[in-house]
Amino acid sequence: MGKYKLDLQLFAAPDGTTGQGNLEVKAREIDFVTSFGKNIQALLDVLGIARMIRKENGSALKTKEVAGELKSGDIGEGEEIPYSQYKVTEKVFDTIKIEKHRKGVSLEAIAEKGYDVAVNDTDEEFKSDLQNKVSDKFYKQLKAGSLTGSETTWQMAIAMSIGKVKDKFKKMKRTATGVAVWVNTLDVYKYLGAADITLQTAFGFEYMKNFLGADVVFISSEIPEGVVIATPLNNIVAYYVDPGDSEFVKAGLSYTTDPTTGFIGFHAQGTYERAISDMFAIMGLRLFCEYLDAIAYTSVGSRDTQTLGELHLTAVEGTNAGDTAITMDEQLMSMKNAFKYKINASAATTVTYGMDVKNWSKWDGVSEITAAKGSHVTIVECDRNYKAVRSGDVVSAAKE
Template identity: 75%
Template sequence: MKRKNIDLQLFAAPDNMTGTEQIMVRAREIDFVTSFGKNLQSLLDVMGITRMIRKENGSLLKTKKAKGVLQSGNVGEGEEIPLSQYEVSEEILDTIKIEKYRKAVSLEAIAEYGYEAAVQMTDDEFKSDLISLVTDKFYAQLKKGSLSGHEPTWQMAVAMAIGKVKDKFKKMKRTATGIAVWVNTLDVYKYVGAADITLQTAFGMEYVKGFLGADVVFISSEIPENVVIATPLNNLIAYYVDPADSEFIKAGLSYTTDSETGFVGFHIQGNYERAISDMFAIMGLRLFCEYLDGIAYISVGGADTQTLGSLTANTAKGESEGTNAVTLDSTLLGIGNSYKVKVNSAATPVTYGMDVKNWTKWDGKSEITVTTGNHITIVECDRNFKAVASVDVVAK
């Protein structure tokens, strides 16, 4: 009996067939981008942001400042009505662009914990880090709010923060659709004491609605203690660069995105050279305040309730004639603080909360022009130019 030669290639799996492994990876990518998108969308809903605004990669992000005075409406019959002039100036704050991130889970981690556990641990950590990148930039802008103030108590600071942003929007001929407030976690619990408050979480931000006179209060350790920040909800905008841009695909860089949101692109592939499972994410996301002077930044405390801190400094003759080089051994005590200096024949008295706005700004390293024997008084002040710490040295 003659045997027939059978071509086993006829029964081999066709090239590029989607198998179990590809389905598992694809499902993991879809789960990542979907959960990320839903998480961010929940925060946008809380903030009253109805949609993300698409931006081209590399677009400039500009904040606005509105100036103007409402003229008197007490006009006699037949008299000309005075014109109230308002102007809006723009300032470039940053650039929004696609940013690229990569993380990996090793073969050893999979062997030790199992595929499901190792993958879940790594994906969750990666997602958390990406969320923090977005919120950190947002907090940084909130801390630049130009409606500054200083109040003796925390409760008064909350009330004045809300009042200031409402007043500002009214002067801009805009109606605040609601107010969002950001406060420090410890400050809230000092205020409520043993009382229970129910916090919800969206995109890494804890919040409570209808609290302290605000529509929504965000509670975070990213906000310094004894600081209250507020802005109208309709001052909040969200921008994104589309990670599913067709130009990327043409270049062979195809990322899985959520068809409903499109906030982040995610891709997984094996790296045999290093025996790791590589994860790649691209995104260009920004939570943004349109008007910088629509953000209130109110600090708490006064000379009667807090003590002036102490700085430590050393001085030496500078390289230039008639200057001194001053070296501070201590660092800034608070986020957003800065240095001010005053040169005088005697030490300048400083008290906590003292206004040093008109003192000379100092970057903490430049040589200071001074006559030998005169005093250099250095103050660390908060963003409202209130003294929080000081030191006095004699020039050499």
């Protein structure tokens, strides 16, 4: 009997065949983006935001301020009717752009703990951290609200915060569709004592509806104790950069997105060179308040209890010798505020909330600053009375 050579290639799966592993990876990607989309959609529903607004990558986000007044309508017969003039001033507050994130799980971790624990559980943690990225930026803007004040009790601080933002919108000839309030977790429990409360959660935000006169009250440890923040619901907008942009796909960067929301792109793959299960997420998401002066920041007791905000600064060599160029990662400045700076040879200048910086040097937020290399440049954002509301320090990188 003759012998036949067995050609194993005849039994190999054709190139491009979708196997079980591919299906499981795709299912994991779909589950990740779908659950992420549902989470943020739940928050949008609470805030009354019908849809997110698509922005191009790198788009400027601008805050607005309306100035003007309604002229009297008591006009005599034949007299000219005066114009009621309103001016909308816009200022670039920040930019929205695609952010790239990556998480890896080693082959050893999967072998030791099993796939479900090593991969699925860490996917959930990854998703939570991505949600926190969005909420952290939103909290920073809320804390930048310029409608500041102080009340003697926590309940009065809530009531006045709601009243102030409604009054502000009324003066802007807008009607608040509702008011959202943010308070510290411990303040709520101090007020309620042993009473049971039921909290709901959306996109990592814990909240109650129809509480103490507010349409929705968010409870968070991100808000300092003794502080109440409020803004009209229709002052909040939501922006996103499409992670499924066809230009990315052309470059070979194809991410799974939720066809319903499309707020985040996710991709998982095995990196054989390192024996790691890699997962990648890209997103450009922002919750954003259009009017900073329609955000009430009310402290309980002394106004000195308000927290000094932080400016994130970076210094690089300037154009000319002795100069350093300073940039801010995020511009958290109200249009009514200004920048001041002070140079100290050996250490950062101490700044406290409400500190008078009238005699400090003025800075426009762009111009290079002359400062000896290695010295400290402390920059303060101050209100119209030259009281410090935010500060940051950076070491000069002056060109030699």
